[in-house]
Amino acid sequence: QELVLQLGLLCLGSPLFGEIRSPSYPKPYPNNNISSWDLQVPKGYVVKLTFKYFDLEPSESCFYDYVKVSDKKDLGRYCGRLGSTTGNHPGRKEFVSKGNKMHLEFRSDFSNEDNGTVIPYRGFLAYYKAVDLDECDPNNAAENDERPQCQHFCHNYVGGYFCSCRIGYQLQSDRHSCKGKEKFYEIRGFQRRSPSCRKGGRSDLGSRGQGCRRQAQPHDVTSPFFLFPSGVQQ
The missing domain is CATH 2.60.120.290 (Spermadhesin, CUB domain)
Structure with missing residues (x-):
């Protein structure tokens, strides 16, 4: 031959x-x-x-x-x-x-x-x-017994391919899977995770960062008064 x-x-x-x-x-x-x-x-x-x-x-x-x-x-x-x-x-x-x-x-x-x-x-x-070979084509991946392709986005180039993730996600060490990024916010000089405001609260974006504070309800507010010796309210 x-x-x-x-x-x-x-x-x-x-x-x-x-x-x-x-x-x-x-x-x-x-x-x-x-x-x-x-x-x-x-x-x-x-x-x-x-x-x-x-x-x-x-x-x-x-x-x-x-x-x-x-x-x-x-x-x-x-x-x-x-x-x-x-x-x-x-x-x-x-x-x-x-x-x-x-x-x-x-x-x-x-x-x-x-x-x-x-x-x-x-x-x-x-x-x-x-x-x-277009590795991003799922039919090719199945025929070649490859592992599942990119979790989010697959990009083919001559001789290979690479993966990328949606905004807010990070490509992991296996170069295929994506994981959401943890967001941290600074509140008065220290960090905490993204706040989850309880019922009755609201998100507050100030000069020092984002946080939650309780929103006063109508029954929480009363008119201030002083008692004088005569017992008369002024």
């Missing part, structure tokens, strides 16, 4: 794109061959693969020669020639993985003969590249 990688490498050493050829391509592939390729791109990306050229022995259900594409599940088995009535030619189909890995398997049987005539099937040429 031959896997030709181009110069599309990150500092992590994972390729951003590459080329895959069947054995001996562009010459006819050999009989009784089993080849496989494990494609991996950096985390935060998915693999997109297309066949530039595809020419395998056609058969019903691709029983003889075939290429199988898979990631966590089978993405299909393909064989045949373009325009052939049997087989399952991939055409211009784009194969996209759910995660950052994809697996290809090529198999050929003992012969490529049709009524005693050897037919030189040339195999395939495929290209793949890394495509940014």
